[in-house]
Amino acid sequence: MRFSGFGEVSEGKFDFVKNARYFFIFSIIITVLGVITLGIHGLNYGVDFKAGSNVDIAVKKDLTGQKDAIEQYLKDNDFGSPALTVGANRVTVRFDEVLTDQKEKALKEGFAAKFDKEASAEVNTVDVEIAKELQTNALYAVLVASIGIVIYVSIRFEWRFAIAAIVSLLHDAFIVISLFSIFKLEVNLPFIVAILTIIGYSINDTIVIFDRIRENLRFAKIKTAADVARLVNESIWQTLTRSINTVMTVVVAAACLLIFGSESIKLFSLAILFGLVSGAYSSIFIASQLWLVLKNKQKPKAAVKSPAAS
Known part of the structure; x- marks a missing residue:
């Protein structure tokens, strides 16, 4: 049939x-x-499939209205223009390059001093291989x-x-x-x-x-x-x-x-x-x-x- x-x-x-x-x-x-x-x-x-550093910052303050201010802060302090996501209690910054220890320390301390003293940051780094x-x-x-x-x-x-x-x-x-x-x-x-x-x-x-x-x-x-x-x-x-x-x-x-x-x-x-x-x-x-x-x-x-x- x-x-x-x-x-x-x-x-x-x-x-x-x-x-x-x-x-x-x-x-x-x-x-x-x-x-x-x-x-x-x-x-x-994302950083999982591309070499670079992903900085995950937990904040106590709601910074959703300060995305422009955070972007400007990063530019002014020689961090370039990384991908930025700002939530109610979390800020994520993705860098296409791997941050040095000095850069990591400067970012953590500078962000806490300017935006939230109680902020805590976690940095995840992935290399090319x-x-x-x-x-x-x-x-x-x-x-x-x-x-x-x-x-x-x-x-x-x-x-x-x-x-x-x-x-x-x-x-x-x-x-x-x-x-x-x-x-x-x-x-x-x-x-x-x-x-x-x-x-x-x-x-x-x-x-x-x-x-x-x-x-x-x-x-x-x-x-x-x-x-x-x-x-x-x-x-x-x-x-x-x-x-x-x-x-x-x-x-x-x-x-x-x-x-x-x-x-x-x-x-x-x-x-x-x-x-x-x-x-x-x-x-x-x-x-x-x-x-x-x-x-x-x-x-x-x-x-x-x-x-x-x-």
Whole structure:
């Protein structure tokens, strides 16, 4: 049997399969924009992936309104123009070069004297070799996770499901990376943790839909390609409420972390939020439809002649 074409979904329900081309086009446009943005701007690597010093200053006073004053102080005292983040109880200064012991001491003492006598600073330094090693290990982590998912889904389901799942996961990860590039947000180790978390969450949601498709295939009477398309639509609708409820509960938790959490986890929370939205979109609108496209290309099985016919 050869699968091709689209089926009609139940009356009154949105037809995910029939509109799949629009979802694919939208994702391709976002991907192309992401590639262009990464080519032009690249990523804003934090001190974890780029040699330099990161100074984390805990303050008792709220200095959010004094960012300009802090920047001017750094310029006036030969610290240049480092990346500066000022929160209610924390100030983070990122230098592209490694600070000497004298510079560290001068910064700590000068900042405390001018802005907050009770301020306490912690300096984290990463040299060039460590930064390169961290970049390589981060790529390996994402690659190994992706390969493991492909193997698992291939064994648990079939290779078409595995390809659809991995394309969906890479789509989610790339969307988050592209958004961080567009908004020039800092990429550090917590960002990599966020990417791996997004991959895990997205594959979980995708497998739920795949499992429903597989179960429905076992009991459905498939005679035409329209039957397969209709089955995919019904499978998505049967799991849609669960998918939406799951993503909304996690979105609320991630939003609370973003709003009420400390400065050190805000970018992590933001990456999770981006990934949750992208993951829900790809699980519902991309993965299953991509599996159907691959299924459409399946070659028809050769007919077996009966002995009486020979």
